[in-house]
Amino acid sequence: MRFCNGSLVGSSNAFATQDVNLTKKRQPAGTREPAGRRVSESRTEMVEVVLPQDANVLGNILGGRVMHLVDIAGAIAAHRHCRSHVVTASVDHLDFRNPILIGELIVLKASVNRAFHTSLEVGVKVFSENVLSGERKHTTSAYLTYVAVDAEGRPIPVPPLVCETAEDRRRFRDALARRKTRLAHRYKRTP
Numbered sequence: 001m002r003f004c005n006g007s008l009v010g011s012s013n014a015f016a017t018q019d020v021n022l023t024k025k026r027q028p029a030g031t032r033e034p035a036g037r038r039v040s041e042s043r044t045e046m047v048e049v050v051l052p053q054d055a056n057v058l059g060n061i062l063g064g065r066v067m068h069l070v071d072i073a074g075a076i077a078a079h080r081h082c083r084s085h086v087v088t089a090s091v092d093h094l095d096f097r098n099p100i101l102i103g104e105l106i107v108l109k110a111s112v113n114r115a116f117h118t119s120l121e122v123g124v125k126v127f128s129e130n131v132l133s134g135e136r137k138h139t140t141s142a143y144l145t146y147v148a149v150d151a152e153g154r155p156i157p158v159p160p161l162v163c164e165t166a167e168d169r170r171r172f173r174d175a176l177a178r179r180k181t182r183l184a185h186r187y188k189r190t191p
């Protein structure tokens with residue numbers, strides 16, 4: 001089992017992975033570190049049929065409806081990873097490459113790319129699916145950042161991410177560069 005941990009640079013793998021025992025250890029109450037969670041534990045697929053009320057006059061799903069579903073699918077993956085309340089902190093750039101038509105399925109695949117301290121990046125890939133032919137088209141990709149919060153809305157630590165595949169590790173690596181860019185552009189509170 002591999003545990004993605006960006007703070008452990010210097011291991012034999014340039015991108016620093018560490019074998020860990022994921023079995024729960026007994027720790028005094030209040031000092032327990034969140035246990036690592038595998039990417040597959042929070043991976044989410046959501047499917048809906050596009051209905052007329054979701055569409056514009058051309059019969060294409062509205063962009064705002066896609067954004068809503070992207071946020072829901074991403075939030076489910078974040079909830080499954082954190083098992084806590086989460087809020088959406090940011091959504092990166094979104095392109096709509098192909099229309100999704102009334103009667104087609106919209107398929108959303110969400111997975112956690114990287115867990116940071118109190119935040120995590122979730123990638124959501126959106127496809128259209130023709131119910132008769134089964135043809136799928138990639139229509140949108142989005143990266144969202146969620147922050148785990150307590151009942152008062154204060155940020156709390158998120159469990160580390162356990163990467164299982166080469167693809168998980170590639171996404172984990174790439175997420176760090178995106179975080180740097182988005183934090184450089186983040187809204188700054190006025191004092």
Ligand SMILES: CC(C)(COP(=O)(O)OP(=O)(O)OC[C@H]1O[C@@H](n2cnc3c(N)ncnc32)[C@H](O)[C@@H]1OP(=O)(O)O)[C@@H](O)C(=O)NCCC(=O)NCCS
Pocket residue numbers: 087088089090116117118119120145147149153155182183186187
């Ligand atoms: C997101 C929120 C909890 C951050 O609170 P904050 O007091 O600014 O917290 P911090 O500066 O300590 O940041 C907490 C984490 O959020 C991340 N973060 C904050 N703003 C971010 C942004 N715009 N993009 C990406 N990450 C962001 C920080 O990097 C930090 O992550 P880390 O602990 O993993 O390093 C707070 O701004 C909030 O509640 N926003 C409203 C969320 C909401 O209601 N969303 C629904 C749509 S309105």
